[in-house]
Amino acid sequence: MRTLQVALGERSYPIYIGPGLLGRGLIGEHLAGGRALLVTNETVAPLYQARAAAGLAGCDWRAVVLPDGEAYKTLETCQRVYDALIEGQFDRTATVVALGGGVVGDLAGFCAATYQRGVGYLQVPTTLLAQVDSAVGGKTGVNHPQGKNMIGAFHQPRAVIADTDTLATLPERELSAGLAEVVKYGLIRDAAFFDWLEAHAEALLRRDPAALTHAVAESCRNKAEVVAADEREAGSRALLNLGHTFGHAIETHTGYSGWLHGEAVAAGIAMAARMSTALGWLDERDRARTEALLQRLRLPTAPPPIPLARYRALMRVDKKVQGGRLRLVLLRGIGEAVVTAEFDEAALERTLREHAAAD
Ligand SMILES: NC(=O)c1ccc[n+]([C@@H]2O[C@H](COP(=O)([O-])OP(=O)(O)OC[C@H]3O[C@@H](n4cnc5c(N)ncnc54)[C@H](O)[C@@H]3O)[C@@H](O)[C@H]2O)c1
Ligand SMILES: O=C(O)C(=O)C[C@@H](O)[C@H](O)[C@H](O)COP(=O)(O)O
Numbered sequence: 428m429r430t431l432q433v434a435l436g437e438r439s440y441p442i443y444i445g446p447g448l449l450g451r452g453l454i455g456e457h458l459a460g461g462r463a464l465l466v467t468n469e470t471v472a473p474l475y476q477a478r479a480a481a482g483l484a485g486c487d488w489r490a491v492v493l494p495d496g497e498a499y500k501t502l503e504t505c506q507r508v509y510d511a512l513i514e515g516q517f518d519r520t521a522t523v524v525a526l527g528g529g530v531v532g533d534l535a536g537f538c539a540a541t542y543q544r545g546v547g548y549l550q551v552p553t554t555l556l557a558q559v560d561s562a563v564g565g566k567t568g569v570n571h572p573q574g575k576n577m578i579g580a581f582h583q584p585r586a587v588i589a590d591t592d593t594l595a596t597l598p599e600r601e602l603s604a605g606l607a608e609v610v611k612y613g614l615i616r617d618a619a620f621f622d623w624l625e626a627h628a629e630a631l632l633r634r635d636p637a638a639l640t641h642a643v644a645e646s647c648r649n650k651a652e653v654v655a656a657d658e659r660e661a662g663s664r665a666l667l668n669l670g671h672t673f674g675h676a677i678e679t680h681t682g683y684s685g686w687l688h689g690e691a692v693a694a695g696i697a698m699a700a701r702m703s704t705a706l707g708w709l710d711e712r713d714r715a716r717t718e719a720l721l722q723r724l725r726l727p728t729a730p731p732p733i734p735l736a737r738y739r740a741l742m743r744v745d746k747k748v749q750g751g752r753l754r755l756v757l758l759r760g761i762g763e764a765v766v767t768a769e770f771d772e773a774a775l776e777r778t779l780r781e782h783a784a785a786d
């Protein structure tokens with residue numbers, strides 16, 4: 428087992444990474460003596476609820492099983508979690524245990540942040556995307572029909588327990604989606620990790636355990652450092668949004684179904700790279716390396732056709748907009764990104780026009 432730490436003073440917490448962690452009692456050890464509500468979904472429950480129950484042996488807990496899918500990451504679904512907490516007479520010593528992918532983690536974390544003005548929660552991620560990204564850092568929330576993650580709260584978990592055995596049952600498409608966020612860390616701050624990903628793309632796709640564990644651990648290390656430096660995204664944390672302004676627009680446009688978050692982020696990263704090259708900031712060789720790696724990982728590098736005016740409007744529904752000005756994460760090189768509003772609009776226009784549908 429690897430253990431990392433997210434260093435946030437009194438809100439610091441461990442990230443455990445390794446095989447066989449679900450049944451090892453780690454969940455029970457982090458309940459701080461209170462009762463637990465396990466939040467999971469209809470796909471994950473039959474696969475892993477029994478193993479999580481072994482990790483909760485001797486504890487007082489119950490479960491709520493939600494419908495599966497990004498389209499259910501809504502306030503309406505939160506209501507089901509609140510109902511379970513109230514019907515189960517959970518008090519402020521309760522711990523919410525999020526067992527599942529990023530949808531379950533974001534939603535259960537938000538319920539924990541808001542139930543009785545805030546109770547503790549544990550992230551027990553079972554997708555690659557959740558293990559490398561969403562379980563770490565305390566961004567919780569749900570979608571609004573007009574914009575991704577528009578309702579939410581910063582609320583750090585008490586621990587992250589990433590059992591890498593769960594990745595064995597992940598559909599191939601979901602594995603690739605998680606790899607999009609892994610590539611992101613290489614691009615924004617870790618050129619050596621990007622080189623490693625180029626050398627190990629096939630090993631990752633065939634789920635070589637050592638390669639997957641390394642990818643999870645290096646991703647968590649990078650994310651923990653970024654979050655520790657800027658917990659509430661006053662500045663540098665926004666780099667973790669590489670590709671997301673383009674990508675969230677795809678997810679909203681498609682009604683949170685059809686495109687996976689990681690797929691939309693991959694297309695968004697490729698678009699951010701093209702725009703960076705159009706601005707003269709990223710050389711063509713590094714842009715081509717970026718696109719080639721995403722493609723080898725079986726990820727899309729272009730958005731679906733979206734009318735230009737709609738794409739522009741969707742991109743403005745973004746938490747990085749300040750004073751009406753769009754800010755984007757753009758690349759200066761592999762391993763070097765900036766968040767900026769200072770770019771030539773023509774480069775953005777050109778990037779959007781390349782793929783736009785007729786208005
Ligand atoms: N909070 C953050 O910092 C952050 C970061 C990145 C992404 N996100 C959010 O995370 C979400 C995407 O997360 P995701 O990619 O995990 O999607 P997801 O939660 O929808 O999970 C993907 C699919 O895999 C299934 N699944 C989960 N574990 C499985 C397993 N071990 N075996 C088989 N199937 C399994 C799920 O039921 C689902 O059908 C988006 O809502 C995104 O906005 C949040
Ligand atoms: O943790 C962060 O910060 C991120 O930006 C990670 C992203 O991968 C994630 O998709 C996040 O939810 C996007 O944040 P948002 O603030 O743009 O909704």
Ligand SMILES: [Zn+2]
Binds near residue numbers: 560671688692
């Ligand atoms: Zn993301």
